[in-house]
Amino acid sequence: MSVVAPIKASLNRIAFVTGAGQGIGRAIATRLARDGYDQKVDEVVAEIKALGRDAISVQADVREPKQIEAAIAETVEKLGPRLYVSVANAGVTQVKPLLECTPEWIENEVRINLLGLMNTHIFAAKQMVKQGTGGRILGAGSIASYRTAENLGPYGGTKFAVRGFTEAAAKEWAQYDIRVNAYGPGIVDTPMWDHIDRELARIEGISVGEAKAQRVKKEIKLGRIQEPEDVAKLVSFLVSEEGEYITGQTIKTCGGASL
Template sequence: MHSILPLARSAACRSPARTGLQRFLSSSSAAAPQRTVIVTGAGRGIGKAIALRLARDGYDVTVNDLPSLQPSIDSVVSEIRGLGRAAHGFAANVTDAAAVDALVASSVEALGPLSTMISNAGIVQVKSLLDTSADDIRHMMNVNLVGVHNCHRSAARQILSQGTQGKLIAAASIAAFRAWSMLGPYAMSKFAVRALTQGWAVELAKRGITVNAYAPGIVDTDMWDVIDAKMREYEGDSAAKKGDAMRKTGRDLIALPRLSVPEDVANLVSFLASDGADYITGQTYIVDGGAYM
């Protein structure tokens, strides 16, 4: 019987290869050069925080949002350039597949080959399911699910045509793991984003593209302002002030002693967009301060 000890000693003597996480921790502030990313819904809130964080990580960034938010797009582009990175703005509605194709083409023309797509754009609706119409559901799914699919498909086609590796990252939500009162259609759309993430991950796993999603909890953004106002109206609390419903929900649910801010989500996306996440695909990661455990 042959001994395996010499082989074991030989392996032990070699310096172990650094894991993806070790690479990320040792160089999290400097992604590989010549990386480009498109961030949708990046005119404000979480999308803006992601765009700025990835610029600090060394990405050149295409900032996307709706045409009505062109001034916000321009402002974020200016901030990114102030950080010393190249930036490009392009207004488009992610529900329009042709417009998303144009977004990707414009980004490649302006910044070079595409590395990463962050499908962040999304909407929320606060309404009882008893009052929710089929059109309400179709609208929610069209933006939050079909919009992600449009972005992932255009980006994947571009990356495959380049013959390079890449990353597709989508916005899910804590509501992708648990439905909430008054947020039924929103939860439907975000549960579906988890399934879409897995579907894309399986298809692209052997073609050099990883696919993941991030699931924010209660984040202090314009979207939560909408939820807060509607919840106060629903509960009939005329004495409640702006932010009261959000703060109460936060106190009741979140383990850590504060609400989330957009930068908390951007930190997670920074990791998912880094070399440290190269062996991760098909996953949806919650960042909610311990609200869902």
């Protein structure tokens, strides 16, 4: 279903990123490669290899725990038992008033955004504990982890829960030298926001592009849409030595959109 990106580093460490084929995940994967980690994803593989890092691509649907487990096993088998960074980035959203949300859609969103993240974190932590090396575990939160929005109800529910799970995992895994945090972007220029824009245009009776432009203008204090690389900068910091005293946090990176 989607691509995960294990990256091995000159640091002799591997990073594993779910949903790395596009958008924020792709920017995180390439940024971590530049930081020295080797990885795993087709087109992104070529980009990462051009940076002089090793990369492979694994297909895994994060709704299926066994596929996540197999992807991590394949990663350490091919790149070595040095998993140090895991990023549960894969996510989806529907854009609908709650009264129009079907049980099937809600379940799909919870399975990907929340259960997929929990299982990715747990399988990654098991590998890190086995290695005895410690590690950095990150997940996709959002400004919606703090403030939900109309027409994005189930999405906001999953992102609030990501914040709670991040705290719980940080408490349990500190003893293994594992930090657990989440990044909380605002309005990032990715295919996900193109989808949100199209759906809001339909709901609000405005033209495609307007919903995004209006929100960027009104909500983002720094005056420009967020690029995926802006999120990757925070991830890069959190997995670096500079981030070693930070755990259990869902950190907003949103140009002031949450203010």
